[in-house]
Amino acid sequence: MNTTENIRLQDTSKGRQLKDKLILGLVILLSLITISPIVLIIGKLVAKGYRQISLEFLIKNTPDTYTAMTALANGERIPGGIANGIVGTLIMVVLASAIAIPVGIIVGIFLYENPGKRLANFTRSLSDVLQGVPSIVLGLISYLWVVKHVTNGYSALAGAVSLAIMMLPMIVRSTEETLKMIPNTLKEAALALGTPYHKVILRVLIPTGFSGMFTGILLGISRVLGETAPLMLTALGSSMINLDISKPTSAVPLLIWEFYNDPNMIDLIWSSSLMLMAIVLILNLISKQIAKKTK
Structure with missing residues (x-):
């Protein structure tokens, strides 16, 4: 048995x-x-x-069609680079971050502090809806708001506004969810010591939830770095480096689209895409490391 x-x-x-x-x-x-x-x-x-990647690729403007065609006919590497796109991308991302980060953090704190209020619920629903809106629609909105009535023309500012609108939902929700993970006893202890409410937020809640909030910010930046559609309606593009935010400027995604429409620039598509993916990958790795170290 x-x-x-x-x-x-x-x-x-x-x-x-x-x-x-x-x-x-x-x-x-x-x-x-x-x-x-x-x-x-x-x-x-x-x-x-990898063939086009070099120091010249990073510090020179995009070549014209004739230069690229001549280089291809001679079997040479296409001269020039994407410096105008890199500078334009940096300008618009910095402007978009300056707009979206403060607003997103403030709105996220408001949602955290007022979870049951009607205005908070309405704002949260709008944020969720905004996250699902196609980027081309946000570009059209920025065109109507900024291009038509503020700068009276295509500009880096208009492109930054469209990117900021795209970043907002991710920053808002990451801020709210991060603050929800902070024990209430921490805030209660600060208030019990007589700390003013605004200092509790600035000196206790935000530093404690910094890792989660910063991760959400970097992920939002990573998302907008590769957007092309809204910039076609707002920034338009430029063959030269332009530091004036009220004038048209280029971006790496816009250059990829322009290279795609020019058969002589095909080799530059792959190099530009590789650079863009490398930047996005680096930002994602940085966000993960920061979240791990400051958890």
Whole structure:
């Protein structure tokens, strides 16, 4: 009887081990399928784009069609670079961050402090809706608001406004969710010591939730770095470096679109895309490291 029971238990154990191995193999297979697209994309960009990457690529403006055509005819590397796009991207992202970060943090704090109020619920719903609005629609709104009535023309400011609107929902929700994770006893202790309410927010809540809030900000920046559609309606583009925010300016995504429409600039598409993906990847890695160290 004991022998029969032992054999049955052994069979059951072997069956469970077999199921565990099958499930583990399935998980590994699905994981490989999940990461394979990004591996293939990065591999393709590196294989196609490394030829143009150089110091000249980072510090010179984009070449014209004739220069690129001449270089291709002679079997040479296309001269010039994407300095105008890099500078334009930095200007618009910095402006967008200056607009979106303070507003997003303030709104997130308001939602955290007033969870049950009608205005807070309405604002939260609007934030969720705004996060799902297509970027081209936000570009159109910025065109009507800024291009038509503020700068009276395409400009870096208009592009920054469209990017700021895109960043807002992520900053708002990340701020609110981060503050929800902070124990209420921490705030109560600060208030019990006679600390003014605004100082509790500035000196206790924000520093304590800095990692989560900063991660949300970096993810928002990463999202807008690769946007093209809203910038086509607002920033338009420029072949030269432009530091005037009231004038048209270029961006790396806009340059990729322009290179795509010019058969002589095909090689620059891959290099520009590789640079853009590298910037986004670096920002995401930085956000993860900061969140890990300041958790």
